[in-house]
Amino acid sequence: MPDASQTDRIAAILTAHDGLEGPLLPILHAVQEEFGLIPDDAVPQIAEHLNIGRAEVHGVVTFYHDFRDAPAGRHVVKICRAEACKAMGGDAVAAAALAKLGTEWHGTTANGKVTVEPVYCLGLCSCAPAAMVDDRLIGRVDAGKLDAALTEASA
Amino acid sequence: MSMTFYLPKDASARAMGADAVAAAITKAAPDAKLIRTGTRGMTWLEPLLELELDGTRHGFGPVEPGDIAGILADPQGHPKALGPVTDIPFFKTQTRLTFARVGVIAPTDMAAYGAHGGLTGLRRALSMSAAAMVEEVKASGLRGRGGAGFPTGIKWDTVRLANADQKYIVCNADEGDSGTFADRMLMEGDPFTLIEGMAIAGIATGATKGYVYLRSEYPDAIATMNAAVIAARKGGLLGDLLGSGQQFDMEIRVGAGAYVCGEETSLLNSLEGKRGVVRAKPPLPALEGFMGKPTVVNNVISLASVPTIFANGAAAYADQGLGRSRGTIPVQLAGNVKFGGLFEAGFGMTLGALVNDIAGGTATGRPVKAVQVGGPLGAYFAPHQFDTPFGYEEFDGAGGLIGHAGITIYDDSADMLGMARFAMEFCAVESCGKCTPCRIGAVRGVEMLDRMKSGDPVAQEVLEDLCETMRDGSLCALGGFTPYPVLSALRLFPDDFAARKEAAE
Numbered sequence: 001m002p003d004a005s006q007t008d009r010i011a012a013i014l015t016a017h018d019g020l021e022g023p024l025l026p027i028l029h030a031v032q033e034e035f036g037l038i039p040d041d042a043v044p045q046i047a048e049h050l051n052i053g054r055a056e057v058h059g060v061v062t063f064y065h066d067f068r069d070a071p072a073g074r075h076v077v078k079i080c081r082a083e084a085c086k087a088m089g090g091d092a093v094a095a096a097a098l099a100k101l102g103t104e105w106h107g108t109t110a111n112g113k114v115t116v117e118p119v120y121c122l123g124l125c126s127c128a129p130a131a132m133v134d135d136r137l138i139g140r141v142d143a144g145k146l147d148a149a150l151t152e153a154s155a
Numbered sequence: 156m157s158m159t160f161y162l163p164k165d166a167s168a169r170a171m172g173a174d175a176v177a178a179a180i181t182k183a184a185p186d187a188k189l190i191r192t193g194t195r196g197m198t199w200l201e202p203l204l205e206l207e208l209d210g211t212r213h214g215f216g217p218v219e220p221g222d223i224a225g226i227l228a229d230p231q232g233h234p235k236a237l238g239p240v241t242d243i244p245f246f247k248t249q250t251r252l253t254f255a256r257v258g259v260i261a262p263t264d265m266a267a268y269g270a271h272g273g274l275t276g277l278r279r280a281l282s283m284s285a286a287a288m289v290e291e292v293k294a295s296g297l298r299g300r301g302g303a304g305f306p307t308g309i310k311w312d313t314v315r316l317a318n319a320d321q322k323y324i325v326c327n328a329d330e331g332d333s334g335t336f337a338d339r340m341l342m343e344g345d346p347f348t349l350i351e352g353m354a355i356a357g358i359a360t361g362a363t364k365g366y367v368y369l370r371s372e373y374p375d376a377i378a379t380m381n382a383a384v385i386a387a388r389k390g391g392l393l394g395d396l397l398g399s400g401q402q403f404d405m406e407i408r409v410g411a412g413a414y415v416c417g418e419e420t421s422l423l424n425s426l427e428g429k430r431g432v433v434r435a436k437p438p439l440p441a442l443e444g445f446m447g448k449p450t451v452v453n454n455v456i457s458l459a460s461v462p463t464i465f466a467n468g469a470a471a472y473a474d475q476g477l478g479r480s481r482g483t484i485p486v487q488l489a490g491n492v493k494f495g496g497l498f499e500a501g502f503g504m505t506l507g508a509l510v511n512d513i514a515g516g517t518a519t520g521r522p523v524k525a526v527q528v529g530g531p532l533g534a535y536f537a538p539h540q541f542d543t544p545f546g547y548e549e550f551d552g553a554g555g556l557i558g559h560a561g562i563t564i565y566d567d568s569a570d571m572l573g574m575a576r577f578a579m580e581f582c583a584v585e586s587c588g589k590c591t592p593c594r595i596g597a598v599r600g601v602e603m604l605d606r607m608k609s610g611d612p613v614a615q616e617v618l619e620d621l622c623e624t625m626r627d628g629s630l631c632a633l634g635g636f637t638p639y640p641v642l643s644a645l646r647l648f649p650d651d652f653a654a655r656k657e658a659a660e
């Protein structure tokens with residue numbers, strides 16, 4: 001059973017999006033912003049409110065890379081894996097970061113602190129390689145810059 | 156005397172440390188005026204600080220917080236002084252029509268927008284009939300900058316002539332192609348230009364509602380566009396357009412990390428709240444688009460080029476360019492590049508002029524091995540093809556495409572088998588799953604490239620067959636064009652694929 005507060009918070013999000021054309025993606029973004037993931041039992045509640053099938057909502061949640069079914073670590077590091085960053089040694093930066101943190105792509109460190117996600121282009125291809133630590137953008141990223149950003153984010 | 160500084164707030168400038176520079180200025184010169192702008196597009200100089208001296212903006216870059224004291228003490232004598240920004244050759248040799256205000260004004264300052272030529276196009280459009288407006292776009296020769304190069308005026312005419320109670324303008328701001336960032340720089344640097352272009356499209360086609368579908372990977376652009384929409388409503392650029400009685404309003408919608416949602420029908424599904432699977436065409440989105448209604452789907456740069464076309468006339472725009480590629484194109488210089496950034500110029504420059512002269516070759520100083528033009532679905536080019544002029548037909552003739560006009564440069568250390576493998580891997584990760592050649596073919600493609608790497612003699616033939624199947628049997632260009640980078644890498648750099656074979660033996 002979802003707890004009452006979760007149900008109420010989702011209900012508030014749903015009402016706030018009433019009247020939009022095609023409201024499902026904005027709703028899912030808002031739910032994830034609120035809870036850090038899309039809770040399983042949010043799906044039937046959203047489906048009922050929008051008068052669509054649960055399977056349809058579930059299908060949408062799973063189609064998009066952004067929506068999580070498990071919480072992320074306290075900090076999210078996104079490292080660009082796309083071509084322009086590869087051309088500037090982005091793969092090596094990513095491999096070193098994963099090794100240092102002791103995790104895999106999409107994985108979270110054992111202490112729950114850092115999740116590492118691949119991203120396919122941040123639009124920073126003229127100062128590649130690029131990464132993001134939470135909402136902080138980093139161009140010409142290397143191990144030192146990534147470390148510094150993580151330290152700053154944890155402070 | 157009060158001082159005025161200009162410093163970009165563009166994501167690329169922030170990624171290179173612009174916010175720390177801003178803080179240093181505020182601390183060292185609390186009375187100075189600091190205006191955060193878009194970027195001039197010279198990323199290798201970011202953070203590129205500008206100081207107004209006798210009415211001219213002088214550049215300094217790349218600036219670090221520690222430079223501020225020295226710049227304040229002796230601006231012109233500072234080692235990072237670049238002189239007047241508009242005299243820097245990379246900037247001076249451009250033809251900035253679409254990006255005229257980007258890097259110049261504060262992005263969401265409506266008064267500055269008007270003072271720098273904004274709204275002129277909309278005013279003229281409001282005095283014209285819808286048919287005349289569409290004719291103007293046709294006469295400009297503008298073609299879709301999202302990749303396919305379809306004539307914008309013809310698309311608008313289809314929507315204009317369609318009969319419906321509601322029509323839509325949808326701006327494709329999904330910009331998923333690696334090596335491209337023109338949409339981002341435009342939205343972060345001059346969002347009103349995009350809004351004005353969408354409003355003009357609305358009047359011309361009879362659409363009263365617009366959406367910008369903006370990728371979630373661009374948080375700064377999302378924030379700027381949202382702020383701009385609010386400011387535009389206050390300033391008469393949305394709602395009742397300049398008090399004319401014509402209505403147009405819009406919303407910003409955020410994507411959710413699916414590359415395929417840049418494809419226009421997948422985008423429309425996503426906007427409607429569905430899975431982003433590609434729709435079969437027909438029906439054309441122009442007739443049955445968002446919510447089944449007639450819809451213009453245009454790229455950011457296509458729409459943002461409309462205000463200059465209306466402000467200065469179709470002929471002035473069409474004067475630029477080469478062959479059937481009219482007007483200007485913002486070329487994005489990316490990857491292993493010495494002078495990386497955005498360069499807007501008329502079509503027709505050769506690839507070599509762009510890569511060697513404008514971009515200055517590689518950042519590492521090593522020889523250029525290959526360039527990929529047009530994002531992850533674009534072909535690789537080798538230096539012997541650098542005489543290809545930048546134009547839709549010209550690139551098609553050379554076995555490639557200009558796509559969204561990103562050029563990603565690689566030095567001689569690039570591993571082209573690895574790049575071909577990545578193209579297949581990307582297609583597998585991002586496939587919408589609707590057609591088998593794309594969904595399964597891409598996974599098999601990765602396997603074949605791994606087998607080539609370990610020296611399997613038959614893998615190449617299987618790979619080439621697979622590419623043919625993907626090209627002919629895919630519904631959209633994700634599956635259909637992934638063979639471009641794969642096969643061009645194989646043809647141009649056979650040694651990268653063969654050397655592994657010998658090493659394994």
Ligand SMILES: Cc1cc2nc3c(=O)[nH]c(=O)nc-3n(C[C@H](O)[C@H](O)[C@H](O)COP(=O)(O)O)c2cc1C
Pocket residue numbers: 298299300301302303304305307327328329330331332414415416417418419420452453454455457458631632633
């Ligand atoms: C897989 C795929 C991804 C695409 N991504 C984009 C994109 O990010 N931005 C864009 O404007 N067009 C993209 N397109 C092209 C669009 O389908 C469409 O042609 C374009 O939005 C039309 O606008 P235009 O005529 O102004 O170029 C993509 C196409 C495919 C097949």
Ligand code: SF4
Pocket residue numbers: 415433585586587588589590591593594629630631632633634635
């Ligand atoms: S080619 Fe791939 S992405 Fe395009 S429609 Fe087919 S399965 Fe979907």
Ligand code: FES
Pocket residue numbers: 080081082083084085120121122123124125128129130333334335
């Ligand atoms: S390819 Fe990495 S930021 Fe664009």
